[in-house]
Amino acid sequence: MKTKWFKHTLLTVLAVAVAFGSVSAASAASKLNGKIVINGSSALLPLTLQAANEFKKKNPKVKISASAAGSVTGPQSVRKGIADIGACDWDASLDVPGFKAFDGQVANKVAVIPFAAVVNKGVKATNLTTKQLQGIFSGKIKNWKEVGGDDAEIVVVNRAFGSGTRVNFQMKALDGTNFMSKGDNYKEVKSSGDMKTAIETTPNAIGYIDLVYVTDKMRALNINSYAPTEANIISGKYTVWAYGYYMTKGKPTGAVKAFIEYVQSKEFQNGSLKKLKFIPISAMKN
Amino acid sequence: MLDVKASSGGGVAGELGRSLHTRSGRSFDRRTRLSFYNRTFKVICIASAIFVCLILFSILFLMGRTGMLTFNEVSVAEFFFSTEWVPENEQYGALVFISGTFVLTALTMLISVPISVLVAVFLAEMSPRWLRTLLRPVLDLLVGIPSVVYGFLGMTILIPVLRDITGTNIGDGLLAAAIVLTIMVLPTISRISDDAITAVPKKYRDASYALGASRFQTIVKVVLPAARSGIMYAGILGMARAIGETMAVVMVIGNTPQLASALFQPTAVLTSNIVMQIANVPFDSTWNYALYMMGFLLLLISLLMIVAIRMLQRKGAVS
Numbered sequence: 130m131k132t133k134w135f136k137h138t139l140l141t142v143l144a145v146a147v148a149f150g151s152v153s154a155a156s157a158a159s160k161l162n163g164k165i166v167i168n169g170s171s172a173l174l175p176l177t178l179q180a181a182n183e184f185k186k187k188n189p190k191v192k193i194s195a196s197a198a199g200s201v202t203g204p205q206s207v208r209k210g211i212a213d214i215g216a217c218d219w220d221a222s223l224d225v226p227g228f229k230a231f232d233g234q235v236a237n238k239v240a241v242i243p244f245a246a247v248v249n250k251g252v253k254a255t256n257l258t259t260k261q262l263q264g265i266f267s268g269k270i271k272n273w274k275e276v277g278g279d280d281a282e283i284v285v286v287n288r289a290f291g292s293g294t295r296v297n298f299q300m301k302a303l304d305g306t307n308f309m310s311k312g313d314n315y316k317e318v319k320s321s322g323d324m325k326t327a328i329e330t331t332p333n334a335i336g337y338i339d340l341v342y343v344t345d346k347m348r349a350l351n352i353n354s355y356a357p358t359e360a361n362i363i364s365g366k367y368t369v370w371a372y373g374y375y376m377t378k379g380k381p382t383g384a385v386k387a388f389i390e391y392v393q394s395k396e397f398q399n400g401s402l403k404k405l406k407f408i409p410i411s412a413m414k415n
Numbered sequence: 416m417l418d419v420k421a422s423s424g425g426g427v428a429g430e431l432g433r434s435l436h437t438r439s440g441r442s443f444d445r446r447t448r449l450s451f452y453n454r455t456f457k458v459i460c461i462a463s464a465i466f467v468c469l470i471l472f473s474i475l476f477l478m479g480r481t482g483m484l485t486f487n488e489v490s491v492a493e494f495f496f497s498t499e500w501v502p503e504n505e506q507y508g509a510l511v512f513i514s515g516t517f518v519l520t521a522l523t524m525l526i527s528v529p530i531s532v533l534v535a536v537f538l539a540e541m542s543p544r545w546l547r548t549l550l551r552p553v554l555d556l557l558v559g560i561p562s563v564v565y566g567f568l569g570m571t572i573l574i575p576v577l578r579d580i581t582g583t584n585i586g587d588g589l590l591a592a593a594i595v596l597t598i599m600v601l602p603t604i605s606r607i608s609d610d611a612i613t614a615v616p617k618k619y620r621d622a623s624y625a626l627g628a629s630r631f632q633t634i635v636k637v638v639l640p641a642a643r644s645g646i647m648y649a650g651i652l653g654m655a656r657a658i659g660e661t662m663a664v665v666m667v668i669g670n671t672p673q674l675a676s677a678l679f680q681p682t683a684v685l686t687s688n689i690v691m692q693i694a695n696v697p698f699d700s701t702w703n704y705a706l707y708m709m710g711f712l713l714l715l716i717s718l719l720m721i722v723a724i725r726m727l728q729r730k731g732a733v734s
Contacts, residue, residue, distance in 0.1 A: 199695040209698070227503045228697070284584050289670070290503055291695025310501060314584045316669040316681040319691045323666075330575060333584065 163188075163384025167195040169203020169216035170293050171321065172242055172339050173373045177216060179401045180392045187391075191384045200293030204231040204376045213385045215376040218242060218293025222376070225296050226305065236374040237381065239392045241408035243340040243370045244298055245349035245357040251332050254278035256351040262302055265335060268309035273333060284314045286327045286336035294321065297371040298337045302352060341406045363412050372410065475714065482708030488701040494708065500672035502692075502702040509709055511672050515589075515684040516658060516713075518675070519668075522593040523657045527600050528650050534601070535608035535646075536634055551609070557602035566663035569595040574667060583679040587669030590678035595663050600653035607652060611645020612638060648727050655720045659713060661686040685709045 167177055174197040181193040203215025208231055219225050220236045246262060248254065254277050257265070264270035265283055274280045287308055288295040299305060309315055318324050321342050328336045329346040340357055343349050349357050352369055361367035381389050391397060398409035485494060489507045497508025538547055573594060578586035615638050623633040639646070669681020670691050683691075689706050696703045 201695050201697060205698055282584050289691045289695060291692065311671060311673040313677075313680055315671055316585060316587050317671060317691065319665065319670070319694075326570065330571060331585065332578075 163191040163387075165191065165193045165214060165385055165388055166206075166212045167193065167214040167216060167375075168206040168212040169197060169214075169376075170200040170218050170373065171197040172200075172218055172293060172341075173197075173216040173240065175341075175405050176240055176373070176392075176402060176407060179405060180388070180397060183397065183401065184388055184391050188384075188387070191388070193388070199291055200296070201228060201291055204234055207231075207234060207376050207378050210378075213377065214381075214389070217374050217376050218371055219296050219300075220372070220374055226299055227290065227296065231376065234376045234378060235380055236376055237389050237393070238372045238410050239375050239389070240373040240398075240402055241362065241370055241410060241413060242297075242373050243357055243359075243362055243367075243406075243408065244294060244301070244337055245340050245343055245369070246298075246302060246335065246337045246352060247328050247343060247347045247349050248336075249328055249332055249334045250346055250348055252278055252335070252348070254350070255348075256354055258353050259302065259304060262352065263304070263306045266303060266308050267306060268312055268315070271314075281333045282314055284316075284331055284334040285309065285312070286324060286331065286334050287315065287317050288324060288337075289317045289319050294337065294339060298369065301371065302337065302369045359408055359412075362408060370408070373407070478707055478711040478714055481704055482711040483704075485701060485704040485708045489705065494705070498672075498674050500688075502696075502705075505701070507701065507705045509685075509705065509712075511674050512683055512685045512688050512709060513712065514674065515668075515682050516686070516716075519589055519592055519596070519664070519684055520654055520657050522589060523596040523600065524650065524654055526593060527597040527604060527653060527657075530597070531601050531604035531649070531653070532608055532639070532646060534605035535612055535649075536639075538605070538609045539612035540630075540634055540638065551606070554602040554606045554609075558606065560599075562599060562660055563662040563666075565595050565599050566666035569663065570666040577679075581679060585669060585681060586679065587667055587681045588677070588679040589668070589675050589682060591667040592664050592684075595667055596657045596660060599660065599663060600656050603656060604649045604653040607649035608642070608646045611642040611649065614645065615641045644727050644730055648724055651720055651724050651727070655717050655724075658720075659686065659717055661690050665690055685713050 167181075174195065177195045177197075181195055185191065185193060197216070200216075200218045201221075203212070203217040204221035205215070206212035207215040215221070215234075217236075219228075221228070221231045222234050222236045224230045246257065252273060254273060257276060261270065261276045265276070266285060266287070268285070270276060271283055272280065273283055295308075299308065316327070318327050318336075321338055324336050324338050325342050325344065325347070328334050328338070329344065340349070351357075352367065355361045355366040357367050357369065362370050375389055375392070377385060377389070380386075392402075393410070395411070398411060402409060485507065488505070494507055494509050495513070496510055497506070498510045499506040499508040500511055538550060542550065569591060574586040574591055577583070577591055619637050619641055620633055623637045628636065664684060665687040668683060668687050670683050670687055671681040672683050672688070673680070675682035689709055692702075693706055696706065
């Protein structure tokens, strides 16, 4: 009896000792390695993950953990010190509609994100001017026949306030005019994925989305007669695009700096980044 | 080593007694050890209980305190009685969401409770034994389906169907959400009501039949009233699930902050609005606090419901 009891105690003590030992060993090891935490825009997440994988292969000692919520969480996490890099669809060091500038943060351009106004496949209209887009998204134009389509009511699908895609679409495609916020044929969705489903399944629907998400069940509209293609964006004819930024607290240093430089490098920009349907920043002249 | 031999022969009680008798006077003998184990176990149990309570109270405290910060910028009257929810213009009227939650829950209950009670009556009173043993596990399985599955099916199947039937343009709205929620809470309500009806003593039915009542009369006038508190308990449990449901609702309600004047007008409820916006709000903003306040309201509502369930249970136990 006594020996058994003694064995149990001994085992427990040993287990506890081992557990503590391994914890302290792990924390000691992580101090030696560089560690990068990335949070923010879900539009940039595919790019970030791809870059992280490639970067880790070259620098096995650096640990990178990336996650995404909404664009604004990026600069917010950086301000709170939770993340080293905040991915954001707009330059968060400046004021944009609805969001104040984040002081003391540096915006590092990493990619060009094209956006497209998209409609359900059944919609006949193929081209809209900025004026027409403003009218539709503010609720003044209510029927497709007013803009060259069939006689059917327009269903407007919008992203919720705070979405980076929404901020960019409002600035670039609507010249800053306000969205409608009520109506029988108006609904809001919470992510790019939901936007995709809504446009695909709702007849007469119009919305907007990152070009990456456009499928063959929906149609990307020409805006002011120009299609959303890489060539039109680079030549400046299609204006609805935005830079994606990595926000950092002050100028980036150490592992963070190396990572951002890798993402900005020619090798990554012209390789994996292009494959993911983003456009290299070096392609833009302005 | 004496007690080892003894214990292998006798029972547990004998072992304890003997070991108490053969106290050897050493500092860590069997008795000290036992009392040490007992005391440690007690302390661990109490600590776990305290831990759970602490979590609950700190959640309540955090939600409440953060939520109350809303009222630094927004008046209480505006928050509860204004329908203007335009955070970008500093307007934080949550009436749309509060009333949306109540209307949606009422509508869900209106559809689901009658159907559930009928299902329960069928299960408990009418179905043959083999069907009953088949159906009960099926309903139990349905309870466990994740809500996001219901929401997804609602968005991809139910809404196009509703759109075709009614000829509306969107199809999102209170009715779509209520139907999805009904499908979700139906198994819960009918299973618990089923148990309540089965628990009604057979002598009640025998007495009713002896008086010449028909089967319908027996069920409506005797069995259902006797199982009333159990059925209400089931209803409240279903209601609590419907009120807190988020994922299924957010996919079919349309998420537009406007008071719904029709069943097919996109609108929003407390849960759907929180999940839509919480990822995109600045941390230290009135907007964020207002969302916390809405979460706090939800918490209070579900706490009230749990209290109601407790009271019903006690009442059921007394009568």
